[in-house]
Amino acid sequence: MEFKLTENQRMIADMVRDFGAKNIKPKMREWDDTQEFPVEVFKQLGELGLMGVLVPTEYGGSGFSYLEYVTAIAELSKIDGSIGLSMAAHNSLCTGHILQFGNEEQKKKYLPKLATAEWIGAWGLTEPNTGSDAGNMRTVAVQDGDHWVINGAKNFITHGKSGNVAVVIVRTGEVGDSHGMTAFVIEKGTEGFSAGRKEDKLGMRASETTELIFQDCRVHKDQILGNVGEGFIQAMKVLDGGRISIAALSLGIAQGAFEAALAYSQERSQFNKPISSFQGIAFKLADMATEVEAASLLTYQAADMKNRGLNVNKESAMAKLYASEVSVRVANEAVQIFGGYGFTKDYPAEKYYRDAKLCTIGEGTSEIQKLVISRAILK
Ligand SMILES: Cc1cc2nc3c(=O)[nH]c(=O)nc-3n(C[C@H](O)[C@H](O)[C@H](O)COP(=O)(O)OP(=O)(O)OC[C@H]3O[C@@H](n4cnc5c(N)ncnc54)[C@H](O)[C@@H]3O)c2cc1C
Numbered sequence: 001m002e003f004k005l006t007e008n009q010r011m012i013a014d015m016v017r018d019f020g021a022k023n024i025k026p027k028m029r030e031w032d033d034t035q036e037f038p039v040e041v042f043k044q045l046g047e048l049g050l051m052g053v054l055v056p057t058e059y060g061g062s063g064f065s066y067l068e069y070v071t072a073i074a075e076l077s078k079i080d081g082s083i084g085l086s087m088a089a090h091n092s093l094c095t096g097h098i099l100q101f102g103n104e105e106q107k108k109k110y111l112p113k114l115a116t117a118e119w120i121g122a123w124g125l126t127e128p129n130t131g132s133d134a135g136n137m138r139t140v141a142v143q144d145g146d147h148w149v150i151n152g153a154k155n156f157i158t159h160g161k162s163g164n165v166a167v168v169i170v171r172t173g174e175v176g177d178s179h180g181m182t183a184f185v186i187e188k189g190t191e192g193f194s195a196g197r198k199e200d201k202l203g204m205r206a207s208e209t210t211e212l213i214f215q216d217c218r219v220h221k222d223q224i225l226g227n228v229g230e231g232f233i234q235a236m237k238v239l240d241g242g243r244i245s246i247a248a249l250s251l252g253i254a255q256g257a258f259e260a261a262l263a264y265s266q267e268r269s270q271f272n273k274p275i276s277s278f279q280g281i282a283f284k285l286a287d288m289a290t291e292v293e294a295a296s297l298l299t300y301q302a303a304d305m306k307n308r309g310l311n312v313n314k315e316s317a318m319a320k321l322y323a324s325e326v327s328v329r330v331a332n333e334a335v336q337i338f339g340g341y342g343f344t345k346d347y348p349a350e351k352y353y354r355d356a357k358l359c360t361i362g363e364g365t366s367e368i369q370k371l372v373i374s375r376a377i378l379k
Helices: 007-023 028-034 039-047 066-079 081-101 104-115 231-267 279-307 313-343 349-359 366-378
Strands: 121-124 140-144 147-158 165-171 181-187 193-198 209-220
Touching: 007 039, 007 066, 028 081, 039 081, 066 081, 066 231, 066 279, 081 104, 081 121, 081 147, 081 165, 081 181, 081 231, 081 349, 104 165, 121 147, 140 165, 147 165, 147 181, 147 193, 165 209, 165 231, 181 209, 181 231, 231 279, 231 313, 231 349, 279 313, 313 349, 313 366
Parallel strands: 121 165
Antiparallel strands: 140 147, 147 209, 165 181, 193 209
């Protein structure tokens, strides 16, 4: 077992740190205040090869493995979780779905555009009434000759408005039948396909989250990914990989919050001593450091297994569950260590605290991760 970063991982970590210092840090507060989705940052990340990290070079991607992918997301999220979230959603969900289940023609058509961020990708599974229970979805596609006509709505969709293309999973069979759903790839501008309301969020505010609306939206059967009836099973497989990226996102936020709190605890004095000299604070830092390390091990273990082609259903859920809960705990303690200043926007702790919470919800809540893990260990 190797516990050190590879040359590629070190190179990516350095590159992301430099990029973030120049292009993200100076503007992230403004994006957070105004909920601006900074498309130009993602175009730049595309130039760096970070919008098609796992896409093979023959389709215009970087052809890296999950190890480099985790490192890139974690480093980005140490700086700004919402940029990490959008990068993860673009890579793992929309691009990842086409990469895993698209035919050769679909891969050639979409992957080069997505991998370079010429196009931004969205992925729609969730609906207003079916989040955790996604298999119960009501958005429906009805066949009409060589076309399918889609009606309904998806919500909480990352890049729902700014995305140039979306992979959406809709019902094509009976409610309650896991083989009754199909994935379609749909381009922006298709008649009957539009973005709805943009959410006003607690955190991750620079990552755009909107509704997708389908009103008699006609799509050709060539837009189906894989076969009719495979959409839900495909989505679950996409999420197995996606959860590693949310674990990486959680890890980055936790590392960022920890490093900020560690530095502050050595600068801030009370009772004529740095607050880090008080055992009450030092023990918090010890717990935070230990939990961050454990989250990192689970996340890289899942990434390594994924690289080796193993089933990561349980391990990605464990990594996502643990790292996301650690992210919330560590960000909470970071605010505490900053004291009153942690409650203000002059210091980074409050943003980590707000952003971290999404990690226990997106791509399956902590409760749903426990469902996945318990099913795997009880079978
Ligand atoms: C910022 C953001 C970005 C997102 N991006 C996307 C995206 O790009 N694409 C997409 O498709 N979706 C996206 N989502 C949706 C996200 O995946 C869902 O919010 C999540 O799956 C939870 O669904 P829900 O919000 O409907 O909550 P619900 O399913 O209604 O859950 C409410 C509560 O009930 C609990 N619960 C539900 N079922 C069970 C159970 N069986 N046992 C125990 N507890 C249970 C949940 O854990 C939770 O605590 C995004 C969400 C957010 C907030």
